[in-house]
Amino acid sequence: MITCEDDGRGIPPEEKEEIFGRGTGSHPGLGLFLVKEILGITGLSIREAGEYGRGARFEITIPRENCRVDGVPQKPTPHSSPLGAPDLRAPPTHR
16 A cells, blocks of 8 residues: 555545546546546555545555566465555654
């Protein structure tokens, strides 16, 4: 999983799916609509998982079969995370 987050106001719960629609948002265009479409074509997915009032958090999920390290496909093990290593958290941000 790849995450990208900020410490802004975040996305209201009722808008979390809407932001990926075509021509929606405060600056209507194709931005997140295209992101979701392109990721979908490549087998990846994106969702907004932030907490309203604390910031936005976009999570891009990469299926194991799409992961490669130095050109070698990754093989799952019973005790590994999706990428074979513990999730790394971003350092806290201060306002």
